[in-house]
Structure formats: structure tokens, C-alpha cells
Amino acid sequence: MSELFDFGQQILASQPFSALLGTELTTFEPGKAVLSLTVRDELKQQHGFVHGGVLSYLADNALTYAGGSMLGDSVTSEYKINYLRPAIGDRLIATATVISSGKTQAVCQCIISVIGEQGERHVAVAQGTITKATPKA
Amino acid sequence: MSELFDFGQQILASQPFSALLGTELTTFEPGKAVLSLTVRDELKQQHGFVHGGVLSYLADNALTYAGGSMLGDSVTSEYKINYLRPAIGDRLIATATVISSGKTQAVCQCIISVIGEQGERHVAVAQGTITKATPKA
Amino acid sequence: MSELFDFGQQILASQPFSALLGTELTTFEPGKAVLSLTVRDELKQQHGFVHGGVLSYLADNALTYAGGSMLGDSVTSEYKINYLRPAIGDRLIATATVISSGKTQAVCQCIISVIGEQGERHVAVAQGTITKATPKA
Amino acid sequence: MSELFDFGQQILASQPFSALLGTELTTFEPGKAVLSLTVRDELKQQHGFVHGGVLSYLADNALTYAGGSMLGDSVTSEYKINYLRPAIGDRLIATATVISSGKTQAVCQCIISVIGEQGERHVAVAQGTITKATPKA
Numbered sequence: 178m179s180e181l182f183d184f185g186q187q188i189l190a191s192q193p194f195s196a197l198l199g200t201e202l203t204t205f206e207p208g209k210a211v212l213s214l215t216v217r218d219e220l221k222q223q224h225g226f227v228h229g230g231v232l233s234y235l236a237d238n239a240l241t242y243a244g245g246s247m248l249g250d251s252v253t254s255e256y257k258i259n260y261l262r263p264a265i266g267d268r269l270i271a272t273a274t275v276i277s278s279g280k281t282q283a284v285c286q287c288i289i290s291v292i293g294e295q296g297e298r299h300v301a302v303a304q305g306t307i308t309k310a311t312p313k314a
Numbered sequence: 315m316s317e318l319f320d321f322g323q324q325i326l327a328s329q330p331f332s333a334l335l336g337t338e339l340t341t342f343e344p345g346k347a348v349l350s351l352t353v354r355d356e357l358k359q360q361h362g363f364v365h366g367g368v369l370s371y372l373a374d375n376a377l378t379y380a381g382g383s384m385l386g387d388s389v390t391s392e393y394k395i396n397y398l399r400p401a402i403g404d405r406l407i408a409t410a411t412v413i414s415s416g417k418t419q420a421v422c423q424c425i426i427s428v429i430g431e432q433g434e435r436h437v438a439v440a441q442g443t444i445t446k447a448t449p450k451a
Numbered sequence: 452m453s454e455l456f457d458f459g460q461q462i463l464a465s466q467p468f469s470a471l472l473g474t475e476l477t478t479f480e481p482g483k484a485v486l487s488l489t490v491r492d493e494l495k496q497q498h499g500f501v502h503g504g505v506l507s508y509l510a511d512n513a514l515t516y517a518g519g520s521m522l523g524d525s526v527t528s529e530y531k532i533n534y535l536r537p538a539i540g541d542r543l544i545a546t547a548t549v550i551s552s553g554k555t556q557a558v559c560q561c562i563i564s565v566i567g568e569q570g571e572r573h574v575a576v577a578q579g580t581i582t583k584a585t586p587k588a
Numbered sequence: 589m590s591e592l593f594d595f596g597q598q599i600l601a602s603q604p605f606s607a608l609l610g611t612e613l614t615t616f617e618p619g620k621a622v623l624s625l626t627v628r629d630e631l632k633q634q635h636g637f638v639h640g641g642v643l644s645y646l647a648d649n650a651l652t653y654a655g656g657s658m659l660g661d662s663v664t665s666e667y668k669i670n671y672l673r674p675a676i677g678d679r680l681i682a683t684a685t686v687i688s689s690g691k692t693q694a695v696c697q698c699i700i701s702v703i704g705e706q707g708e709r710h711v712a713v714a715q716g717t718i719t720k721a722t723p724k725a
Binding site for chain 1: 325328329330331332333334335355356357358359360365366367368370371372374375378389390391392393394395396397
């Protein structure tokens with residue numbers, strides 16, 4: 178695995194909320210990041226679908242990773258997400274890519290799929306701005 | 315408490331993900347919903363701030379509640395969120411209001427504050443579309 | 452009129468696209484901007500409503516003005532807009548306010564109304580990020 | 589040219605605002621639409637770049653066309669746009685594609701390029717919801 182991937186895994190391991198949800202880093206290379214998550218009952222809403230907040234979290238985090246692959250330590254400044262269908266299945270895959278990157282900001286997109294009985298289906302798509310973190314004195 | 319509020323609490327209690335995070339419904343009336351959440355370490359990212367995914371989840375859920383106060387059983391179709399500053403504090407408050415509501419959709423806004431040593435400060439603002447759920451046969 | 456308002460009018464007068472559409476600056480004060488526009492046939496789409504692109508332009512410009520009232524010369528980095536109903540009427544009013552402002556960026560919201568036979572009605576709502584322009588060497 | 593393309597051109601010709609701006613339909617096929625526009629001074633802002641409102645208009649319209657290729661007569665319900673760099677050049681190309689489409693709504697993305705001395709460069713990217721128009725009685 179690359180240095181970048183190791184760095185990415187350390188960040189993920191140091192995010193208590195990502196540990197709580199069970200997020201894994203699958204791909205992390207310049208311009209691209211893939212996060213995945215095993216669906217379990219705790220992550221669902223009242224109809225048995227994965228809660229939209231879980232999809233949002235995944236999109237947010239994958240967008241930050243994609244931007245961070247170009248910018249280093251980064252935060253998501255803003256994003257929007259469209260839900261495409263109920264997320265029913267066993268595993269979520271969030272794939273984020275960099276559309277445009279400058280010195281301090283990157284614009285990224287993310288598509289989230291669920292893998293289940295019906296194969297892999299898109300469940301959400303997101304777009305947002307990632308900003309390089311400014312170190313504190 | 316009103317019937318609407320009781321209905322809202324039942325929905326929240328039946329969302330395993332909301333139970334995992336510890337979300338509480340504070341206000342639920344026509345056109346407005348307030349959700350709150352006690353910050354704990356499990357909800358943080360690597361710098362000790364509340365993870366953006368938690369703020370997103372809260373925004374998403376509060377927007378759905380606000381829309382649902384007009385439409386009945388509803389889902390969030392899409393939303394966007396801007397993070398305003400790092401969320402450092404003890405308690406998150408997400409206040410969502412309906413901007414416009416029709417027969418099947420409502421457009422809502424949400425502002426999230428954190429309450430901590432520095433008083434109450436805005437940490438995120440969101441806007442999105444809530445759609446009436448279509449009952450399954 | 453204030454110096455800020457004069458500055459705002461000069462900017463508007465130097466935007467050929469705003470002149471083409473006939474935009475006027477009504478209010479420009481710290482944290483708030485109001486732009487207005489007289490509806491004419493050239494600004495409509497195929498059903499006789501004001502074209503969504505005109506509403507988008509107004510939202511974009513009003514957001515930039517609101518942010519610029521805090522940051523000085525600024526650009527809109529991104530925004531989202533929800534259309535609420537067809538824009539039918541005589542005059543459009545876009546009111547933008549600053550939600551949060553830092554050294555280089557501001558997050559602003561904008562609501563657009565149309566004034567017509569049915570009084571004043573909201574037709575769109577927007578939220579976005581305004582960034583201080585970086586002077587070229 | 590296809591029937592769909594002819595239909596698309598009729599719609600564009602019946603939009604006075606598109607005529608005012610000089611928009612042309614280049615591609616219109618199921619799931620995809622391309623609009624283009626020759627840059628002229630009237631479409632610029634105070635720094636000589638194409639006004640963001642023109643890019644927004646193009647994104648909005650291209651998104652509607654992409655969604656409309658699946659849904660028939662449609663409107664944009666909402667979208668977000670990120671500006672990537674100043675739009676300097678001779679011609680704008682907005683390419684919109686359908687990400688997901690149902691009976692009444694489609695989620696689409698759009699990328700806008702400018703063609704100029706530096707070749708073709710991305711200047712904005714957008715994502716939004718297109719809704720099938722409901723015929724009036």
C-alpha cells in the first residue's frame with residue numbers, strides 16, 4: 178500500500194465517529210477516494226433503509242478524502258447530496274473524485290452505491306467544496 | 315404535548331441510527347422542528363470537533379421533520395449544507411423551518427448551533443427538499 | 452446614500468450582463484443586499500414564466516453583494532437554489548443576508564419574491580459561499 | 589436530426605431568455621443534452637469574465653434538457669453550482685447527463701467548459717433535480 182493510503186487509514190482510525198460506524202478506506206490515490214461500510218441495523222431509519230444521515234456522513238467523508246488527496250489535511254466546507262432511491266442492501270460504497278483542484282480548495286463529486294440482492298445500485302450523489310485545513314499556531 | 319409531538323417522538327424512537335447517536339426531539343409543530351444531541355467523544359473526528367457527518371445527519375433529520383410537520387410521513391430528497399466553524403461544545407441544536415410547502419414537497423432550511431463555553435454559536439446551515447412518502451401497496 | 456451603496460451601484464453599472472437584464476440595487480448595507488428587476492418578455496421561458504436562469508442570476512448576484520458587504524470585492528464560489536413556484540408578475544426582488552462571515556468567506560442566504568396581481572410571493576430561495584476576490588498582481 | 593432534437597430546438601426557440609442570450613442546442617438524446625453559447629461583452633461582469641449568472645442559466649437549462657430527455661416537458665426544481673475558475677474565452681459548452689431517472693423526477697449533473705486561447709477548460713459544475721411538468725387543466 179502507498180504512503181498516501183497509510184496516511185488515509187491513520188486519519189480514519191483517529192475519527193471516533195468513523196470507528197463507531199465501521200467505515201473502511203478501500204482506495205486512496207491522487208484525485209480519488211473510496212470508503213465502504215457494512216450495513217447493520219443500528220444504521221437504519223424507521224422503514225428499514227439505511228438512514229440518510231449515514232449516506233450523508235459517507236459522502237461528506239469521501240469528498241474530504243478525495244480533496245485531501247490533492248490538498249493534504251482538509252475539511253469539507255459545503256456539499257449537497259441528492260438521494261436517488263432507498264438504500265437497501267449489505268454494503269455501501271462511496272466513490273469520490275476531484276473535479277477541479279487549486280492551492281487551497283478542491284471541488285469534488287461522490288457517488289454512493291449499495292450492494293445487495295439486486296447487485297450494485299446508486300443510492301446517492303453529492304458535490305462539494307473541500308478546503309485545505311489551516312494549521313493552528 | 316401535542317399529538318404531532320408524540321408522533322414525532324415515535325418516529326425518532328423507531329430510527330435505530332437516531333438512537334445510536336442519542337438524538338432528542340425538542341420542538342415539533344406545524345412548520346418547525348428542533349432536534350438536539352449531546353456531544354460525546356464517539357461523535358468526533360480526528361481534531362476533536364464533532365464530525366461533519368453528525369451535523370449532516372442532524373440537518374437531514376431536522377429538515378425531514380420540518381417538512382413532515384406539513385406533509386406527514388416524508389423523506390429528504392436532497393439538501394445542501396454549509397459548515398460555518400468547527401463544532402466544539404456540549405450540545406447540538408438543529409432548528410429547521412418550512413420556507414414553502416405544497417401538496418407533495420416542502421422546501422426547508424435548518425440552522426445548527428453548538429452550546430459550549432462560548433455560549434451558543436452557529437456551526438452549520440442547510441437547505442433542502444422534503445418529499446411526502448408514497449405508501450407502498 | 453452611503454459610500455457602500457455608491458460602491459455597490461458602481462459595480463452593478465460595470466456589469467454588462469446586469470445592465471442587459473436591467474437589475475437595480477435597492478439596499479446595500481453591512482450584511483444585507485436587495486436587488487430588483489422589472490419583468491419583461493425577454494426574460495421569460497416557453498410557458499410565460501420568468502426563466503429560472505434569471506432567478507439564478509439574481510440569487511447569485513444578490514448573494515455576492517451580501518457577502519461583498521462584509522468582505523469587499525468578492526465572487527460567488529458556489530450556491531444552491533430551490534425554485535418554489537412559477538415566477539409570474541411584474542417585478543422580482545432578491546433579498547440576501549449574511550449568515551456567517553470570516554476573513555475570506557461568507558455564507559449567505561437569499562430569498563426571491565415576485566410582485567404581481569397576487570401580491571408578493573416567494574419564488575426561490577438560495578444559499579451559498581462568497582469568497583473575497585484575490586487581487587491580481 | 590432526431591424527433592427529440594427537433595422538439596428540443598422548438599422549446600429553446602420558444603424561450604425568449606435563451607434567444608436573448610443566444611443559446612444553441614448541440615446535442616439532445618436520451619440521458620444527455622449539450623447547450624452552447626457564444627461569449628459576447630453583454631454577458632460579462634465587471635472584471636471581463638462571463639457573469640456567473642450566465643453560467644447558472646446555462647447549467648439550469650442544460651440540466652432541464654437532460655432531465656427532459658427522459659421525462660418529457662420538465663422544470664428544474666433545484667440545483668447547486670460550483671464555479672471552478674473565471675470563464676474567459678469565446679464559447680461556453682454545457683454538457684448535462686442524467687444520473688438517475690424515475691417516473692416524475694431525474695437527478696442530473698452538468699459540467700460547463702469555456703473554449704478559448706487556452707483550449708477547453710472546465711469553469712463550473714452543477715447537480716440538480718428535474719421534475720416532470722404537471723399539465724394545467
